Amino acid sequence: MKLFVAATAAIMVASQAFAGSYQTKCNSTAVPYQQTENATPGRVVGGAVIGGVLGKIVTRQDAGAAAGAILGGVVANESGKRTVTQYQDVQNCRTVYVPSRITDPQVLKQDLQDLSDGKYVRKETIMDVQYTIGVGYDGQWGPASQQAANRYLANLQPSAPQPGAPTYSLMVNSVVITSSGDVSSMNEMKSNLRKAGVDSEIVVN
Structure with missing residues (x-):
């Protein structure tokens, strides 16, 4: 956590004879969040090729090969997805009086x-x-x-x-x-x- 003075807030009025001053202090905190990454292009293409070959063998038709290629690519893409944890800095600020x-x-x-x-x-x-x-x-x-x-x-x-x-x-x-x-x-x-x-x-x- 990083603590730093972001700025001095000019919120004092002339009738308030304070020796100190108001300052805005901020805390920067790393907050985790989940992110899903897709499969690599090579893995998707490989799945499509294998699916296409199997589709043609089973149906003996080019249409079956196309359907198999699509299905193989989808399966490869879904199985290749993974969830990773990322971090994002979130800043929380508050105004405090410094005497x-x-x-x-x-x-x-x-x-x-x-x-x-x-x-x-x-x-x-x-x-x-x-x-x-x-x-x-x-x-x-x-x-x-x-x-x-x-x-x-x-x-x-x-x-x-x-x-x-x-x-x-x-x-x-x-x-x-x-x-x-x-x-x-x-x-x-x-x-x-x-x-x-x-x-x-x-x-x-």
């Missing part, structure tokens, strides 16, 4: 707050938020997503570090996502991002 990271901290913070408050948020936006905070992006806001959101919101305004204590910054594509003096929370977020297929690094300030 992307929300780069505006204020937008992300508002989305997280709305989700935490139980307000209605579009599924596409939920997937963008989940992708950004490093949890599975299924569009369903469950306990795992809420826990990640709580940690993220807590790290948006980290407490002032003690003198001499290091500050850790989580970076994605050279952009600082969040900073904290708690290295364990940074490692947990990095692990969640890795599970979501996002490469990140922790920088010590």
